[in-house]
Amino acid sequence: MSVQLPHRGGSLRRWFEDRTGLGAFLDSVASIPVHGGAGIGHAFAAAAGALLLVLLSTGVALALEYVPAPDEAWASVWWIQHRVTHGAFTRALHRTAGEALLVVLALHVGRALFAGSYRRPREVGWWLSLGMLALVLAALVTGMRLPWDQHAYWALRIELGVAEALPGGGLLGQMLGGAELGRTVLSRMYALHAVVLPLGLVACAAMGVWIATRHGRVAGPHSDVTRVEPYWPRQAAVDGAFVFVVLLAVLLVAAFVEVATLGSPADPTRHHPARPEWFLMPLYALRAALPESVGALAVGIVPGLLALWLLALPWLDRGGPGLRARLPWAAPVLVLFCAMGALAVASVVEDANDEEHQRALAEERRRAERASELAAGGIPPDGPLAMLARDPWTRGRELYEQKCNGCHGLDGRRGEGEIHAPDHTGFGSRAWLLGLLLDPEAPHYFGRTGHAEQMPSQRRLGEENLRAVVEFLYAQAEEPQDPGEINAALAARGERVLRDRCLGCHLFRGEGDELGTGGPDLGLYPSRTWIARQIAEPGARTQYGALHRMPAFGDELTREDLEVLTAFVRLQRFREPRAGQSTRDGREPR
Amino acid sequence: MRPVSEVGGRRAWLRWLAMAGPIATGVLAALPAVAVWLDPVLRPRRRRGTRVVVGPASALRDEHPVPMTVVGERVDAWERAPRSTLGVVWLQRRPDGSILCHSAACPHLGCRVGYDERARQFVCPCHSSRFALDGRVLSGPSARPLDELPAERTADGMIAVRFARFRPRIATREEI
Numbered sequence: 087m088s089v090q091l092p093h094r095g096g097s098l099r100r101w102f103e104d105r106t107g108l109g110a111f112l113d114s115v116a117s118i119p120v121h122g123g124a125g126i127g128h129a130f131a132a133a134a135g136a137l138l139l140v141l142l143s144t145g146v147a148l149a150l151e152y153v154p155a156p157d158e159a160w161a162s163v164w165w166i167q168h169r170v171t172h173g174a175f176t177r178a179l180h181r182t183a184g185e186a187l188l189v190v191l192a193l194h195v196g197r198a199l200f201a202g203s204y205r206r207p208r209e210v211g212w213w214l215s216l217g218m219l220a221l222v223l224a225a226l227v228t229g230m231r232l233p234w235d236q237h238a239y240w241a242l243r244i245e246l247g248v249a250e251a252l253p254g255g256g257l258l259g260q261m262l263g264g265a266e267l268g269r270t271v272l273s274r275m276y277a278l279h280a281v282v283l284p285l286g287l288v289a290c291a292a293m294g295v296w297i298a299t300r301h302g303r304v305a306g307p308h309s310d311v312t313r314v315e316p317y318w319p320r321q322a323a324v325d326g327a328f329v330f331v332v333l334l335a336v337l338l339v340a341a342f343v344e345v346a347t348l349g350s351p352a353d354p355t356r357h358h359p360a361r362p363e364w365f366l367m368p369l370y371a372l373r374a375a376l377p378e379s380v381g382a383l384a385v386g387i388v389p390g391l392l393a394l395w396l397l398a399l400p401w402l403d404r405g406g407p408g409l410r411a412r413l414p415w416a417a418p419v420l421v422l423f424c425a426m427g428a429l430a431v432a433s434v435v436e437d438a439n440d441e442e443h444q445r446a447l448a449e450e451r452r453r454a455e456r457a458s459e460l461a462a463g464g465i466p467p468d469g470p471l472a473m474l475a476r477d478p479w480t481r482g483r484e485l486y487e488q489k490c491n492g493c494h495g496l497d498g499r500r501g502e503g504e505i506h507a508p509d510h511t512g513f514g515s516r517a518w519l520l521g522l523l524l525d526p527e528a529p530h531y532f533g534r535t536g537h538a539e540q541m542p543s544q545r546r547l548g549e550e551n552l553r554a555v556v557e558f559l560y561a562q563a564e565e566p567q568d569p570g571e572i573n574a575a576l577a578a579r580g581e582r583v584l585r586d587r588c589l590g591c592h593l594f595r596g597e598g599d600e601l602g603t604g605g606p607d608l609g610l611y612p613s614r615t616w617i618a619r620q621i622a623e624p625g626a627r628t629q630y631g632a633l634h635r636m637p638a639f640g641d642e643l644t645r646e647d648l649e650v651l652t653a654f655v656r657l658q659r660f661r662e663p664r665a666g667q668s669t670r671d672g673r674e675p676r
Numbered sequence: 677m678r679p680v681s682e683v684g685g686r687r688a689w690l691r692w693l694a695m696a697g698p699i700a701t702g703v704l705a706a707l708p709a710v711a712v713w714l715d716p717v718l719r720p721r722r723r724r725g726t727r728v729v730v731g732p733a734s735a736l737r738d739e740h741p742v743p744m745t746v747v748g749e750r751v752d753a754w755e756r757a758p759r760s761t762l763g764v765v766w767l768q769r770r771p772d773g774s775i776l777c778h779s780a781a782c783p784h785l786g787c788r789v790g791y792d793e794r795a796r797q798f799v800c801p802c803h804s805s806r807f808a809l810d811g812r813v814l815s816g817p818s819a820r821p822l823d824e825l826p827a828e829r830t831a832d833g834m835i836a837v838r839f840a841r842f843r844p845r846i847a848t849r850e851e852i
């Protein structure tokens with residue numbers, strides 16, 4: 087059976103054919119016998135081939151920008167995602183095509199399973215499909231670890247832990263770089279993902295085409311097996327149309343669904359509620375559903391047995407023709423597949439209803455967004471983690487929550503510290519300062535600190551003077567990079583008022599406190615210097631001296647941490663307290 | 677021409693010679709690659725815990741764990757970072773004043789264990805292992821209690837911890 091492709095002839099074409107024989111090869115492809123007639127079931131292979139080509143091309147494009155090293159990996163993926171021309175789309179396309187390839191191959195294998203096309207003489211083709219399925223799984227896993235964000239890091243850590251429990255897994259894990267997740271593991275992951283696995287996939291695909299030219303394609307379970315027609319033109323048309331539809335779907339998903347995101351940079355010290363990707367979710371759910379002693383092994387045994395079952399199928403199934411004879415061999419696979427899928431769905435639903443988990447995810451999203459925002463200003467050479475460690479809104483806030491939020495309130499939250507310290511919502515802003523001068527004993531200022539009654543309301547100064555003092559204090563904490571303006575004349579007047587009316591109890595640049603009350607030095611209040619000193623040494627004479635009730639954090643914080651925490655507290659001046667957010671009664675609204 | 681298998685003598689020699697090329701190619705292609713792939717397995721690893729000062733003893737609270745970051749030297753291939761983060765420990769002061777220190781690496785699969793203030797338990801975000809304040813497993817898949825690390829107060833009021841990592845998943849402690 088030989089089919090002539092419609093377009094032949096021309097001397098150039100003959101010259102080329104004479105030297106390469108490519109036309110003859112295409113002819114043999116065109117005449118591959120399709121058993122049971124053209125149909126969509128035969129088109130999965132073509133779609134897999136098309137997706138593989140898309141993956142290779144987008145993969146090479148991504149490799150132009152990606153750097154497989156711990157700090158640079160996150161940075162370079164951020165770069166691809168946010169700066170490289172159509173980088174985000176290319177990345178999304180690469181990921182979607184990869185996942186689509188997995189689905190298409192699974193469909194291909196599933197169809198072969200029910201069509202019985204693993205039987206003699208098609209065993210090798212069957213094994214090739216299974217091999218490709220495994221390679222694609224490996225490529226997806228390794229690929230998704232490359233961005234080196236929190237998800238990648240912790241998922242990998244768990245995967246290596248799981249592997250260690252399985253026979254041979256320990257050696258594999260060590261070969262990948264072992265317990266310490268660092269340079270070795272990442273560059274090996276990359277070598278596998280970008281070189282070894284694609285080479286394997288291409289080799290399998292080429293071999294598959296070669297074998298198909300020998301044995302043709304087998305019918306689905308219900309087709310009319312006696313009907314045989316050549317690949318060209320009807321199956322070729324079905325293939326073409328199917329490939330078009332699959333690629334269109336992939337394109338739409340890549341363009342309109344947020345498939346490839348980037349989490350916050352991998353941080354070995356920050357906990358993360360790691361969950362595997364959807365295609366590994368069944369194993370995760372299986373482990374979670376079983377007691378630990380069995381579960382850990384089941385994660386290896388179940389897929390292992392499934393693989394063995396499928397690989398051995400050409401020898402196991404010696405039954406007669408017809409779907410009925412094959413069913414005992416195919417049905418268990420389908421049942422297992424559905425059961426695992428159901429487990430996975432149940433586990434996803436459980437996570438969706440788990441408040442703690444959702445909170446952790448939201449926290450991680452917030453951190454990822456912030457990291458991305460900072461990266462837009464340029465990622466420093468010591469990497470994205472160092473970048474976050476210098477960010478007041480990230481590291482500063484975190485330190486604030488750990489060290490200060492127990493006693494001080496902020497944004498309506500306060501821990502269970504015994505001392506009620508002033509609320510920091512809007513700390514240092516004009517409104518906050520004015521409020522303090524008007525009513526220092528209000529519960530969100532010093533009302534519950536034990537300093538109450540030490541400072542009376544300054545309403546007596548009169549509105550103009552109060553505004554002037556506020557302007558002066560506000561100006562003291564002003565820094566060159568700050569937005570907004572200072573009314574210099576008003577501030578100058580404020581300084582005069584302050585020198586006149588406040589030095590009875592307060593120091594001002596070392597002078598004052600004529601009555602010996604011991605009030606803090608207003609000289610730099612509430613600037614960065616003042617805040618830092620207050621945190622490190624609240625008992626200093628410039629601060630609250632003997633009056634202070636705040637623990638000193640000077641020893642507990644490194645210099646960098648003190649700096650970033652100070653910056654965070656100072657930044658509160660730009661956030662006006664919003665209605666309903668301040669903790670006026672000092673209690674935490676839950 | 678007779679099939680190759682039927683000829684002996686000189687023909688057999690020629691056959692061996694013809695094979696020499698492919699065999700040499702195969703060996704040469706495989707050997708260095710295998711060696712490099714196996715390098716992390718063959719390379720001797722240092723597995724000694726390091727004594728690290730983690731923070732001031734004044735930060736400790738009675739039977740209330742506080743996390744501290746372990747900063748020490750980290751060697752990653754060619755890179756030697758003198759001040760990098762090795763991990764996190766949970767520290768608490770026992771009633772008798774001594775220090776109790778747990779590694780925050782979950783003994784199950786190594787996730788970073790957090791503290792649930794309301795339940796007064798350690799809890800792992802990955803597969804929800806829960807541990808009592810003394811490290812005992814309360815629920816979840818962890819096969820052993822949280823790994824306790826020796827900690828002591830130094831003369832200048834700081835806390836020194838002997839930091840180490842242990843093989844995950846198994847019931848016994850095996851340092852890695």
Ligand code: FES
Binds near residue numbers: 783785786802817
């Ligand atoms: S890693 Fe902690 S429970 Fe699994």
